[in-house]
Each structure stands twice: as C-alpha cells, then as structure tokens.
Amino acid sequence: MFPMVTGFMNYGQQTVRAARYIGQGFMITLSHANRLPVTIQYPYEKSITSERFRGRIHFEFDKCIACEVCVRVCPIDLPVVDWRLEADIKKKQLLNYSIDFGVCIFCGNCVEYCPTNCLSMTEEYELSAYDRHELNYNQIALGRLPISIIGDYTIQTVMNSTQINKEKNKPPHSRTVTN
Incomplete structure (x- = not known):
C-alpha cells in the first residue's frame, strides 16, 4: 500500500x-x-530613419577638389574620380565622379575623411533597381537631394522604436504612427 x-x-x-x-x-x-505589431506595410508606411543612418551618398560637385581621399579610404576602392590637371592654374579639375551602389558597403569612410565635406550620407534607403547597371550613380544622380517622406501626405511615416523611447518615454514595444 x-x-x-x-x-x-x-x-x-x-x-x-x-x-x-x-x-x-x-x-x-x-x-x-x-503589444502592437512590428510589421510595417512598406509601400504605404515608411520608417523614419535615425539621425546617424547611413543611406545613399550625396555629392556636391562644386566643393570637390579631386584629391581622391575617398578612393584611398574606401575598403573596396569604389568611387571613380576622373580629373585633369589645368596647367595654367596648376589645379585639378574634376571631370566625372561616380559610385556604384551595387558594390558599395555604406561604411561611410568616404564621407568621414572628405576634407571639403562634399560627400554626405542621406536618409534615402530606396535604391532598388531592375538592372544592376542602374545603381552606378554619376555626379548628377549623386547630386540630387533625396525625396522627403515626411512631407508626402500619401505615405504614413513610422518612427523607429529608439526614437519613440527617447522622445516620449513609452514602453519599448509600442509603435507610433503619425501623419
């Protein structure tokens, strides 16, 4: 028992x-x-990137002195800088500047080491293309400013969770949708 x-x-x-x-x-x-869902319905909702986001590179042709520092600090020698030496003024004249974003690793070294600040990182992350040759941007395409998603009334913007926590002291798993 x-x-x-x-x-x-x-x-x-x-x-x-x-x-x-x-x-x-x-x-x-x-x-x-x-908890609210983390999923963002991409074409109709877009996330607002943080201030240190490394997106597409913006290039200002007038500021560039063709020193090629960006090429030397790039881990994959990506930027292509074409220039010619002006004999009468003994200065380099920039002819063409291009970056292939199909190969770029967005490390930001070129932006950080540029002595004239002619390169800057934008918040643009929509670089998709059907042909990889379309990702080779010349100085004209690099000089275009990115389209702001904040001003577009057809798209809802969704802030990152880190920005929400800093600004509004909400729980980490909440999401704010603003118009």
Whole structure:
C-alpha cells in the first residue's frame, strides 16, 4: 500500500508541475498579446530613419577638389574620380565622379575623411533597381537631394522604436504612427 501512496503523490506533483509550466507559457503568450505589431506595410508606411543612418551618398560637385581621399579610404576602392590637371592654374579639375551602389558597403569612410565635406550620407534607403547597371550613380544622380517622406501626405511615416523611447518615454514595444 505504501508504493501506491507514493505513486499518487508523484502523479500529483507531476500534475502540479505540468500545470505550472503551462501557466508560464500562457502568461508569456498573454504578455505578447497586448503589444502592437512590428510589421510595417512598406509601400504605404515608411520608417523614419535615425539621425546617424547611413543611406545613399550625396555629392556636391562644386566643393570637390579631386584629391581622391575617398578612393584611398574606401575598403573596396569604389568611387571613380576622373580629373585633369589645368596647367595654367596648376589645379585639378574634376571631370566625372561616380559610385556604384551595387558594390558599395555604406561604411561611410568616404564621407568621414572628405576634407571639403562634399560627400554626405542621406536618409534615402530606396535604391532598388531592375538592372544592376542602374545603381552606378554619376555626379548628377549623386547630386540630387533625396525625396522627403515626411512631407508626402500619401505615405504614413513610422518612427523607429529608439526614437519613440527617447522622445516620449513609452514602453519599448509600442509603435507610433503619425501623419
């Protein structure tokens, strides 16, 4: 009779333990139920990037002195700088500047080391193209300023969770949609 009592006690302990484990899993599920979804419906909602986001490179042709520092600091020698030496003024004249964003790793070294600040990182991240040759931007394409998604009334902008936490002190799993 003694083994039968210990068997019932073991069964009871196992039942309580199983109920506790199921309850813990259920509590985790309930804690996730009140959170807002993280998914962004991309073409109709766009996230606002942080201030240190490294997007497409913006180039100002008039500021460039063709020193080729950007080419030397680039880990893959990506920027193509064509220039000619003007004999009468003994200065380099920039002819063409291009970057292939299909190869660029967006490290930001060219922007950081440029002595004249003619290169800057923008917040533009939509660089998709059907042909990889379309990703080779010359000085004209690099000189275009990015289109602001904040001013477009047809697109909802969604802030990053880090900006929400800093500015509004909300819980980390909330999302704010602004128009």
